[in-house]
Amino acid sequence: MKNYINIGLLTVFLVISLAFVSCYIEPSSSADGTVSIQLNGQDLQSGYTGDILRVSLYLDGDISISETDNPSAYLDEQGDPIETNYTVFSNTSRVPIDGKPYEDFPGPDPGSGPYSGSIQLDGILPGVRYRIVLESFYRYLEEFYVTYATNYAGVSEAFEPVAGQSVSVSVFLQEYYFS
Amino acid sequence: MKIRLICITAVLLIALTVPAAAQTSAVVESFSGKVEYQSAGGAWTAVSTGLSIPQGATISTGFRSEAVLRIGDSTLTVRPLTRMRIDELAEREGTVKTDLYLRVGRVKAEVRRTEGLQQEFRLTSPVSTAAVRGTSFSYDGYNLQVLEGLVALINAYGQSSGIPAGVSITSDGIEIPPGTLQALEQQFGVNISAAQIEELASVSALADFLGIQTGSVTINWELPN
Numbered sequence: 001m002k003n004y005i006n007i008g009l010l011t012v013f014l015v016i017s018l019a020f021v022s023c024y025i026e027p028s029s030s031a032d033g034t035v036s037i038q039l040n041g042q043d044l045q046s047g048y049t050g051d052i053l054r055v056s057l058y059l060d061g062d063i064s065i066s067e068t069d070n071p072s073a074y075l076d077e078q079g080d081p082i083e084t085n086y087t088v089f090s091n092t093s094r095v096p097i098d099g100k101p102y103e104d105f106p107g108p109d110p111g112s113g114p115y116s117g118s119i120q121l122d123g124i125l126p127g128v129r130y131r132i133v134l135e136s137f138y139r140y141l142e143e144f145y146v147t148y149a150t151n152y153a154g155v156s157e158a159f160e161p162v163a164g165q166s167v168s169v170s171v172f173l174q175e176y177y178f179s
Numbered sequence: 180m181k182i183r184l185i186c187i188t189a190v191l192l193i194a195l196t197v198p199a200a201a202q203t204s205a206v207v208e209s210f211s212g213k214v215e216y217q218s219a220g221g222a223w224t225a226v227s228t229g230l231s232i233p234q235g236a237t238i239s240t241g242f243r244s245e246a247v248l249r250i251g252d253s254t255l256t257v258r259p260l261t262r263m264r265i266d267e268l269a270e271r272e273g274t275v276k277t278d279l280y281l282r283v284g285r286v287k288a289e290v291r292r293t294e295g296l297q298q299e300f301r302l303t304s305p306v307s308t309a310a311v312r313g314t315s316f317s318y319d320g321y322n323l324q325v326l327e328g329l330v331a332l333i334n335a336y337g338q339s340s341g342i343p344a345g346v347s348i349t350s351d352g353i354e355i356p357p358g359t360l361q362a363l364e365q366q367f368g369v370n371i372s373a374a375q376i377e378e379l380a381s382v383s384a385l386a387d388f389l390g391i392q393t394g395s396v397t398i399n400w401e402l403p404n
Contacts, residue, residue, distance in 0.1 A: 059362070087347070093319075093322075094322060108402060110402055113402070114402075115401065115402045115403075116399070116401045116402070117399075117400055118398060118399045118400065119397070119398045119400065120396070120397050120398075121396050121397075121398065122393065122395045123393045124393055124394050124395065124396060125363065125385060125386060125389075125391070125393055125394075126391060126392075126393070126394045127362065127363050127366035127367060127389075127391070128363060128366070132396070132398055134398065134400055136402075152402060154400070156398065161393070161394030161395065161396055162394050163392035163393065163394050164392045164394065165394055165395070166394065166395035166396065166397050167395075168396070168397045168398075168399060169396060169397070169398055169399070170398075170399045170400075170401070171398055171399070171400045171401070172400075172401050172403075173400060173401065173402045174403070175403060
């Protein structure tokens, strides 16, 4: 009898958990058995706390990421720079996404994974070659929202979008240490 | 009569004690390609070397075009496909005040200190403001690269941050970069004039103008395990 109750409670718990998680995560598995999640391209709701993947779209060119003492930075919600152990070097312009310089998506915890996944970015003008820069951040609420870099970043190969279709690119996020 | 005399004396005293603002000017030091300016309510006119661009005028650069403006001891390089309005150029009480509005494009500013004069140099875009006192920086409205000195970057919410030399920083922005416009112009065989840039400052407006559908990209990411 006791076991039936435990199994029942566990089932209810699992159903509730899956209902919450499936709001923006679609579990999937790859051929090599790697755990993977599909992030459905929903940008962050205001008040989101947790891991973030920040997508920036650049025109194709010489784009590289290097460890540096002169960090690149963004302004966070309070107008304070978010310092990183790396700098994104580019000889091209950053292209706005939906009127913003970058788009944030719920991301993985670099310490516990998942270690692969995908994000879909819509509304990109075709006819131009681009590259994607992906960066990992963490945002939490203290008295106000604080964002810091987990110092994982990567740049994609060049790609050209096709009108009305979706193309794929790969980005490997590398860890950068303070040099 | 006595009251009128007192009034006139008072007006004269006020006029003598309040220092007049001497207007400085933005002089075209050099330019290449298609560079035009428009005074308030006037027509677009090609610039020439040595031309003094009046306060309130808007300067516009075309593809592969550039202009170098001298404002007092400061130099402003206006990059291709830029549209910028000169809101204020004045010297008042030992301060040279320069107020520029960058609608679209990129400029590089070298604001030099002048003996006995303070510099109050502000470059405002629709989303942020770069305010400097004696420095060198490059700014396109949301990407700021500080080459020398310290620049205060004020975002759309009025929050200010001091950005030192060697740091590049981004604040919220809404513009389509000039390189995108140029590539699309070549790709689709259309001509996007400098005057149309303002109306095409969003992806959806640009897609509508070109009569094209947008595409998507699926980013497959991987973290080291």
